[in-house]
Amino acid sequence: MAATRTYHHGDLRRAILSAALEVIRSDGVAAISLRDLARRAEVSHAAPAHHFGDKAGLLTAIATEGFDALAVALTAVPAGTAHRLREMGARYVEFAVGHPAHFEVMFQPRLLHGDAPELIAAKERASQALRSGVEEFPAARRGPDVRRAGLAAWSLAHGFAALQLSGSLPLPDDDPAAAFRALFDARPVPEAP
Amino acid sequence: MAATRTYHHGDLRRAILSAALEVIRSDGVAAISLRDLARRAEVSHAAPAHHFGDKAGLLTAIATEGFDALAVALTAVPAGTAHRLREMGARYVEFAVGHPAHFEVMFQPRLLHGDAPELIAAKERASQALRSGVEEFPAARRGPDVRRAGLAAWSLAHGFAALQLSGSLPLPDDDPAAAFRALFDARPVPEAP
DNA sequence: CGCGGAACTTGACACTGACTAGATTGCGGC
DNA sequence: GCCGCAATCTAGTCAGTGTCAAGTTCCGCG
Numbered sequence: 263m264a265a266t267r268t269y270h271h272g273d274l275r276r277a278i279l280s281a282a283l284e285v286i287r288s289d290g291v292a293a294i295s296l297r298d299l300a301r302r303a304e305v306s307h308a309a310p311a312h313h314f315g316d317k318a319g320l321l322t323a324i325a326t327e328g329f330d331a332l333a334v335a336l337t338a339v340p341a342g343t344a345h346r347l348r349e350m351g352a353r354y355v356e357f358a359v360g361h362p363a364h365f366e367v368m369f370q371p372r373l374l375h376g377d378a379p380e381l382i383a384a385k386e387r388a389s390q391a392l393r394s395g396v397e398e399f400p401a402a403r404r405g406p407d408v409r410r411a412g413l414a415a416w417s418l419a420h421g422f423a424a425l426q427l428s429g430s431l432p433l434p435d436d437d438p439a440a441a442f443r444a445l446f447d448a449r450p451v452p453e454a455p
Numbered sequence: 456m457a458a459t460r461t462y463h464h465g466d467l468r469r470a471i472l473s474a475a476l477e478v479i480r481s482d483g484v485a486a487i488s489l490r491d492l493a494r495r496a497e498v499s500h501a502a503p504a505h506h507f508g509d510k511a512g513l514l515t516a517i518a519t520e521g522f523d524a525l526a527v528a529l530t531a532v533p534a535g536t537a538h539r540l541r542e543m544g545a546r547y548v549e550f551a552v553g554h555p556a557h558f559e560v561m562f563q564p565r566l567l568h569g570d571a572p573e574l575i576a577a578k579e580r581a582s583q584a585l586r587s588g589v590e591e592f593p594a595a596r597r598g599p600d601v602r603r604a605g606l607a608a609w610s611l612a613h614g615f616a617a618l619q620l621s622g623s624l625p626l627p628d629d630d631p632a633a634a635f636r637a638l639f640d641a642r643p644v645p646e647a648p
Numbered sequence: 649c650g651c652g653g654a655a656c657t658t659g660a661c662a663c664t665g666a667c668t669a670g671a672t673t674g675c676g677g678c
Numbered sequence: 679g680c681c682g683c684a685a686t687c688t689a690g691t692c693a694g695t696g697t698c699a700a701g702t703t704c705c706g707c708g
Contacts, residue, residue, distance in 0.1 A: 270655055290565035306657045369621045372483035410641040417638060421614025428562045445610060448603040499688045
């Protein structure tokens with residue numbers, strides 16, 4: 263279907279998004295060009311702008327998709343799971359490695375329309391899912407220490423994912439989630455006497 | 456001095472680098488334009504290319520500077536310091552927050568000339584400095600656990616710095632190094648019964 | 649049927665990175 | 679002193695890009 267060339271594309275928005283994700287995955291967000299994406303979808307050079315407003319709008323849509331998928335992945339860790347924080351970190355890393363293009367765009371806010379309502383909402387959903395990893399603890403045990411531990415887990419997961427994706431680590435891991443769990447369990451090294 | 460307009464700029468290379476760092480700090484690396492930098496330095500539009508080859512060359516020079524400065528900062532933590540890994544992480548975070556433009560470029564290798572010898576050398580110096588935080592332990596105590604702890608410390612520092620710089624944290628910290636030390640000391644949260 | 653608006657095209661403009669050829673300068677060697 | 683020469687910078691050009699305005703085609707709904 264849709265093999266016949268019609269004036270209307272059918273699902274140009276999705277086609278542009280998919281092409282964009284592919285380009286970002288292989289060459290980075292800096293290699294994105296609206297005109298190139300238009301060529302890949304075999305439409306005119308200005309067609310993409312019709313769906314996303316401008317380049318930042320396209321990236322905003324990608325980031326929104328990303329935050330939503332991340333929120334889903336994090337929420338999938340049931341409350342009461344043993345090592346819940348660790349497990350959420352593992353999902354975080356898994357998401358980053360599985361959706362590198364989304365991840366790359368999500369944390370470069372200067373490329374986005376920061377005031378877009380869908381983006382803000384999706385970000386809030388992901389943020390809420392993250393917080394739930396900490397806030398399930400009984401109120402009596404919450405406090406600066408617990409919040410710090412949550413931030414530490416987030417930083418650990420985010421840093422590990424970012425280093426992995428930027429190719430800074432010697433050898434890329436084939437099971438990043440498992441590697442993260444090991445990392446999470448590693449206690450600070452005892453000092454030499 | 457050098458107020459008189461001469462054909463030769465004097466130190467155009469440094470002037471371009473400084474202007475570039477300023478632009479990146481305020482608007483991100485995507486906002487960099489060689490022609491804009493040339494205008495800021497009041498030279499012709501093709502002058503920057505003479506010093507750096509191309510845009511990637513300019514960013515490579517910045518990344519090289521960054522890795523060198525990071526290596527210096529890390530090496531400044533003397534061997535035998537108590538909580539050495541933690542302290543190196545604190546310096547890492549301090550560097551990132553103090554040199555956000557360098558940091559932003561250093562970990563986007565697709566923007567750089569990855570095969571530039573100066574870059575590789577600087578990266579190696581920084582990497583060596585990082586490793587020294589782990590390798591000072593007696594051989595008997597080294598092993599997968601110690602290496603993992605080193606990677607965990609690096610990930611923690613990198614992640615915290617990246618989240619901080621991307622504005623993902625609720626409120627920016629005025630003493631990120633101290634915040635990192637607290638993070639480092641936070642043990643994984645004990646699971647609810 | 650026809651008509652209003654959404655989806656797309658066409659054309660234009662200013663801007664960018666990169667390349668080339670040429671002008672100017674300062675510096676080392678004599 | 680000055681002369682050649684390489685380094686530095688200028689000027690012009692080209693293809694490619696984002697964005698805007700105006701036109702064209704087509705779908706769905708009354």
